[in-house]
Amino acid sequence: MTESQLPKTQVVIIGSGIGGCIAALALAPYYSVTLIDKDAEPQNKVGESLAPAAIRILKQLNLQHLLSDPRHIVSQGTLSYWGSDEPTLIDNLKNPDGFGWHLDRAYFEKQLREACYTANIHTIWPAQLVDSTKTSHGWKVTYQHNAHAHQLISDIVIDASGRHCVFARQQGIARHQFDKLMSIGFTANLNITKNVAVISHTDDSWWYSAPLHQNDLNAGIYQQKRIFSWYAEPHIIKAAQIHTPQVLLQRAQHVTGLGALISQLDHSSATLHPMLAANSSKLESCSGNAWFAIGDSAISFDPLSSQGMFNAMASAMQLSELLINNGLTHTDNRHIYQQQVDKIWQSYLAHRALYYKMVS
Ligand SMILES: Cc1cc2nc3c(=O)[nH]c(=O)nc-3n(C[C@H](O)[C@H](O)[C@H](O)COP(=O)(O)OP(=O)(O)OC[C@H]3O[C@@H](n4cnc5c(N)ncnc54)[C@H](O)[C@@H]3O)c2cc1C
Structure with missing residues (x-):
């Protein structure tokens, strides 16, 4: 199949954890979004303390009721x-x-996936990212689904695959570990x-x-x-x-x-x-030519901060706002987003240093 014949989406998001789902829900009213995840259902992940500020983001998406579940x-x-x-x-x-x-972490991610169904987002799981190549038509993304390789073309890619940062790694981006x-x-x-x-x-x-x-x-x-x-x-x-x-x-x-x-x-x-x-770790570049990394894929925090899930939500919203206001392919997007992530990272490192100094 030639590239022009492949299925087309404007945004493909790799990973339907908290970051991936929030980005999909924020972008879906404006763009066609395809969300893929390697797991058919959310897995039991560690990390359950959600910062109070998360309610602000859920309110923006009209999803605050999700947290009222007993x-x-x-x-x-x-x-x-x-x-x-x-x-x-x-x-x-x-x-x-x-x-x-x-x-209840797996249940919360299930609730977010259900919100994605309700928003008519094109979801594909279980689907594992295999390869991505930049072509003149956009990113050609290959994924494994039902034991077959499938391809689609997307204007941009959002890597929301967590610490694995599978898309960014495939692009040869280094990840630095700080401890x-x-x-x-x-x-x-x-x-x-x-x-x-x-x-x-x-x-x-x-x-x-x-x-x-x-x-x-x-x-x-x-x-x-x-x-x-x-x-x-x-x-x-x-x-x-x-x-x-x-x-x-x-x-x-x-x-x-x-x-x-x-x-x-x-x-x-x-x-x-x-x-x-x-550990605390960061991608060397959290954005590139029509791609962006959000949540743990971009920067992962020491769990002492209890901010990992909030950061996944906040970075998804920050990127979505940029893509909605500037358009998907504006050349400034990658630099503006990188600056935003760098600022959060510097502030995180300063707080982390203060905390550990208290016990050194
Ligand atoms: C021990 C520990 C304790 C923690 N405790 C807390 C806490 O109390 N509070 C808090 O806020 N944070 C905590 N965190 C951090 C928090 O869990 C993460 O920050 C959060 O999961 C990040 O969400 P995310 O959506 O970016 O990534 P993830 O939750 O990692 O989601 C990534 C998604 O990508 C999918 N994926 C991966 N590879 C592929 C692939 N090849 N193809 C397709 N899909 C793929 C995965 O299946 C997954 O669904 C803790 C972390 C650790 C390690």
Whole structure:
């Protein structure tokens, strides 16, 4: 098939996580959008604390009702033992945007996918990006779907594939890692309900715990399911030889601020989650000739910030606004967008440095 005969779209978005769906929903009233994802359904991802400011973006898209679903736990704030044995409550009541949320993450992404269906966005999943070439007709994008290679032509590509940044990597764009932070964690059932996150620093690492939605909790026995995550450099985690959840659980019970939660926990319900990269990283270029990277694909944050999902939403909106106001192929778009991402990155690095200085 010649390029002029291939199916045409104005925008193709690679990845239907939070960033990809928000960009698709913002652009769909103005352009034809095709959204592809390698997974037939949203997977269980780690990361559930959604910053209160996210409600502003959902309101812009008339999607604020998504967070009213009881599967998303309203977060009263964070109890922080960062650099102190005494807790500080970072109270969402004082936040001008109101409460935050501990999302049922897979369900939230499912809700966003459903909003994309309702908005008549052309969605293709499971579909894995294979290759992209710039032609005189636009980007020729090849993807694998139902065991066959398919192609389409698009005016622009948005890489929303998360830390994998599959499109940008195929274009040979380097990704810089600013640290080696890794995470390992476990989930378990508790006999108490505490709708706050807990952050605690130790000598060479830090811990995080937050409530999770759980469908099948037997309310008569358990009140809440929580995640407990340990963040450290890889050599520290590897040396701890964590092959069972119990090893991690024993470590957690001595951490300031976690002991009371651990004492209410059913040890036999603990499930270990694999080690994951949690480092700060950035693409060398977050935009190029008719392509842009958003969310984690462009810049990924230390989970200490709890800003990853908000940044995915905010960068999707920022880019969409530019593409709607200037048109898809305006030559200034890539430079303006790059400057916007660089500004966010510099501000993030400054905040991150301040936080770690408090415990150094
Ligand atoms: C341990 C840990 C804890 C975290 N905790 C929090 C938290 O509490 N709060 C918070 O706000 N953030 C947190 N984050 C960060 C947050 O999860 C990310 O910032 C967020 O997922 C970014 O969303 P995204 O849409 O950019 O990318 P992703 O959520 O990674 O979505 C990318 C999508 O692209 C698809 N994809 C990938 N490759 C391909 C391909 N080849 N072809 C087609 N599709 C593809 C994937 O299937 C996926 O659906 C945490 C991260 C980590 C590692």
